[in-house]
Amino acid sequence: MSFASPTTTHLAAERRGPGLLRGAMLVLVKDLRIEASSRVVTNQVIPFAGIVLLMFAFAVDPARQSLQGMAPGLFWIAVVLAAVLAVSRATAVENENGARDALRLSGLDPAAVFLGKVAAVAIQLVLLEVVLVIGVVVLYGFPIVAPGLLPASAAAPTVATAAAGVLYATLAGAIRSRETLLPLLALPVLAPVVLGAARAWSAAGEHSMGEAWRWVQLLTIFAAVLVAFGVATYSGLLEEA
Amino acid sequence: MTGWRSRLGQLTDLATVGALGTLGYLALVVAPPDAVQGDAQRLMYLHVPVAWLAYLSFGVTALASLLYLVPATRSLRWDLLAGASAEIGVVFTGLTILLGSIWARPVWGVWWTWDARLVTTAVLFFLFLGYLALRQVPAAPHVRARRAAVAGLVAVTDVPVVHLSVIWWRTLHQQPTVLNPELNPQIHGVMATTLLWGVVAFTLLYVTLLRHRYRLAGLEEQREELLLHQAVLERRGIAADPLVPVLSDAQSLPDTQTLSEAQR
Numbered sequence: 001m002s003f004a005s006p007t008t009t010h011l012a013a014e015r016r017g018p019g020l021l022r023g024a025m026l027v028l029v030k031d032l033r034i035e036a037s038s039r040v041v042t043n044q045v046i047p048f049a050g051i052v053l054l055m056f057a058f059a060v061d062p063a064r065q066s067l068q069g070m071a072p073g074l075f076w077i078a079v080v081l082a083a084v085l086a087v088s089r090a091t092a093v094e095n096e097n098g099a100r101d102a103l104r105l106s107g108l109d110p111a112a113v114f115l116g117k118v119a120a121v122a123i124q125l126v127l128l129e130v131v132l133v134i135g136v137v138v139l140y141g142f143p144i145v146a147p148g149l150l151p152a153s154a155a156a157p158t159v160a161t162a163a164a165g166v167l168y169a170t171l172a173g174a175i176r177s178r179e180t181l182l183p184l185l186a187l188p189v190l191a192p193v194v195l196g197a198a199r200a201w202s203a204a205g206e207h208s209m210g211e212a213w214r215w216v217q218l219l220t221i222f223a224a225v226l227v228a229f230g231v232a233t234y235s236g237l238l239e240e241a
Numbered sequence: 242m243t244g245w246r247s248r249l250g251q252l253t254d255l256a257t258v259g260a261l262g263t264l265g266y267l268a269l270v271v272a273p274p275d276a277v278q279g280d281a282q283r284l285m286y287l288h289v290p291v292a293w294l295a296y297l298s299f300g301v302t303a304l305a306s307l308l309y310l311v312p313a314t315r316s317l318r319w320d321l322l323a324g325a326s327a328e329i330g331v332v333f334t335g336l337t338i339l340l341g342s343i344w345a346r347p348v349w350g351v352w353w354t355w356d357a358r359l360v361t362t363a364v365l366f367f368l369f370l371g372y373l374a375l376r377q378v379p380a381a382p383h384v385r386a387r388r389a390a391v392a393g394l395v396a397v398t399d400v401p402v403v404h405l406s407v408i409w410w411r412t413l414h415q416q417p418t419v420l421n422p423e424l425n426p427q428i429h430g431v432m433a434t435t436l437l438w439g440v441v442a443f444t445l446l447y448v449t450l451l452r453h454r455y456r457l458a459g460l461e462e463q464r465e466e467l468l469l470h471q472a473v474l475e476r477r478g479i480a481a482d483p484l485v486p487v488l489s490d491a492q493s494l495p496d497t498q499t500l501s502e503a504q505r
Contacts (some may be wrong), residue, residue, distance in 0.1 A: 171391060177378065181374055181378070186369040187362050188367040189368065189395060195403075195410055196406050
């Protein structure tokens with residue numbers, strides 16, 4: 001696979017590990033299986049995002065007009081805040097019982113581990129977004145004028161959030177103060193996600209598809225850069241601690 | 242430190258002080274007051290060079306982080322340089338925002354506005370505050386260096402995206418209302434010279450600060466190693482009397498990498 005650097009591919013081949021995509025798939029299935037049995041994201045993170053949505057309405061003028069206008073921004077802030085918890089969970093499972101060492105010794109390409117974890121977090125975020133969209137439609141009266149554009153413009157910010165989140169959560173994984181450090185590290189990096197995704201949704205709401213599309217393009221490039229960065233540097237991050 | 246290096250360092254220190262003094266004279270006495278903004282405009286001679294220094298610092302941090310991550314050039318020196326430069330960068334980013342606010346109050350009528358450059362600088366400030374917080378976490382030198390290098394590079398890559406998105410945000414949705422950043426495109430000759438001199442003076446200041454901070458970072462590392470070594474000896478019951486035997490033992494101290502390997 002062209003993503004992996006020559007050294008990592010070489011090492012993976014030496015250890016006779018599975019290929020990049022298959023490796024990523026294994027990690028993805030493993031993470032989703034852990035989630036299926038522990039239900040941390042579905043029972044804790046999604047309700048957290050829901051209460052954030054509700055509290056925003058308390059803090060802001062509850063008149064429908066202002067909430068409607070703010071709905072895209074509040075939606076993406078809720079997603080990013082919840083994502084910090086989700087990625088924190090995704091790497092916490094590796095920190096317990098020496099799982100990180102096991103992962104390192106498994107012969108999987110670190111890039112595959114990264115991609116698998118990003119995919120698992122992204123899938124969980126999609127689930128979260130579906131619930132939150134229902135939330136903003138019901139609570140804020142957010143009109144869905146372009147049903148096709150919502151998923152299209154949510155894909156890139158979701159991947160970008162997952163990639164930056166997994167990268168930073170792994171970075172902070174072995175640190176004792178990771179719960180407080182992770183938001184400080186991840187949130188400024190995700191500033192363009194909140195801004196861009198919220199603007200794209202607002203633009204779609206105002207039927208200016210050209211503008212929405214421009215934001216989607218920017219976010220796609222951003223997501224691609226973050227994923228490429230993670231693929232290139234993850235082996236070093238996984239080895240430490 | 243060798244003789245010529247120390248002399249060169251002293252020379253840089255002196256040149257910095259001289260350049261900053263000259264800048265003060267140029268900015269306060271020689272340059273005429275601005276036709277529109279009056280004396281408030283003189284803050285620009287400080288604000289612009291300070292902002293330049295902040296961006297220069299983060300540029301150096303990014304470069305040093307990259308050099309650390311590339312296996313061929315990997316050295317803890319790059320890590321120390323990146324950290325030293327980022328510290329200067331955070332201080333001067335904070336100063337940029339502060340000076341900008343003080344200037345904006347009389348000229349624009351507001352302390353803050355959602356201009357692209359302002360927002361980008363604010364995000365940059367928080368990105369590198371996180372970077373510094375990450376550096377402060379105790380860890381073996383190479384572990385810390387790798388974490389910091391990745392975080393530093395992601396932070397710098399983030400900046401153009403933030404800037405572009407804020408520009409789009411402001412221009413696509415509403416026109417700048419309170420201000421137009423290009424208030425004064427026609428600049429007086431003396432003003433231009435003063436501004437340019439400010440940039441030179443602050444570049445010198447950066448070199449001076451970086452040199453001292455880098456040296457200090459090296460000393461801090463050495464101190465850490467000594468304390469660690471002492472603790473190891475104490476644990477073994479070798480050195481009950483602190484410091485003195487350790488310091489004499491320091492000559493044979495294993496290098497940073499071996500110690501950190503041993504730690505792990």
